[in-house]
Structures are given as structure tokens and as C-alpha cells.
Amino acid sequence: MSQLSILAKNESGDDPFKVDFTADAGRLKITCTCPEGRKGLLCEHKIRLAANDLIALEHPGSRGRLLEAHVWVIQSELANPLLKLIEMRGEGKTDSPAFSELQEKVGMMMKDGCRMEK
Numbered sequence: 001m002s003q004l005s006i007l008a009k010n011e012s013g014d015d016p017f018k019v020d021f022t023a024d025a026g027r028l029k030i031t032c033t034c035p036e037g038r039k040g041l042l043c044e045h046k047i048r049l050a051a052n053d054l055i056a057l058e059h060p061g062s063r064g065r066l067l068e069a070h071v072w073v074i075q076s077e078l079a080n081p082l083l084k085l086i087e088m089r090g091e092g093k094t095d096s097p098a099f100s101e102l103q104e105k106v107g108m109m110m111k112d113g114c115r116m117e118k
């Protein structure tokens with residue numbers, strides 16, 4: 001099992017949240033210690049770090065580790081749904097049922113794990 005732990009900024013300025021990327025037996029899981037993340041829900045920290053968003057980092061020095069985690073994401077089944085989710089947000093399509101469905105899918109993939117390419 002390989003794990004990359006990365007701290008994400010807390011928007012309220014309090015202690016940062018820890019996002020864990022875990023690669024185990026060809027599957028990738030992503031968890032977060034924020035209140036939503038602890039309930040297994042999709043949160044901004046997981047989305048932003050999975051998408052290699054450097055602005056979400058607590059410490060700029062962890063960008064190397066973030067890139068490593070991002071490569072895992074790119075190599076996983078999560079890559080396309082995550083890209084689509086970010087695109088739809090950029091296009092302001094967050095009210096559509098398709099967006100909710102996609103959000104749920106991405107959340108489940110991060111929580112339950114998804115397949116990685118070898």
C-alpha cells in the first residue's frame with residue numbers, strides 16, 4: 001500500500017485538513033479530515049487536490065507530493081469524471097441533474113476506491 005498525505009487549506013483560516021491518497025492493490029481512494037470528508041462526502045479539498053490545484057495547498061512545499069498524487073488520479077478511472085465535473089462547474093452547469101449525478105459518482109469513486117492502471 002502507498003499513501004500520500006497532503007494538507008489542504010482550511011477556507012475559514014483554522015487548522016488545515018489532511019487529504020489522504022491511498023493506492024492499494026490497484027485501487028485509489030481519497031479521504032479528507034474536514035467535516036464533510038469525515039462523513040465520506042465529496043468535498044472541495046478532495047476535488048481541488050485531486051485536480052492538482054496548487055492554490056488549495058497549505059504548504060507550497062508539498063507541491064511535489066501533490067503532483068505525485070495527481071499522477072495517480074490521472075492513471076485512475078476517476079480522471080475523466082473529475083475532468084468533466086470541473087468543466088461543468090466552469091460552464092456554470094451546476095444546477096443540472098447530470099451535474100448532481102456526476103458529483104455523486106466522483107464522490108463514490110473517491111470514497112470506495114476506483115481502479116488504477118498498472
Ligand SMILES: [Zn+2]
Pocket residue numbers: 017032033034035036037043044045046
Ligand atoms: Zn475536505
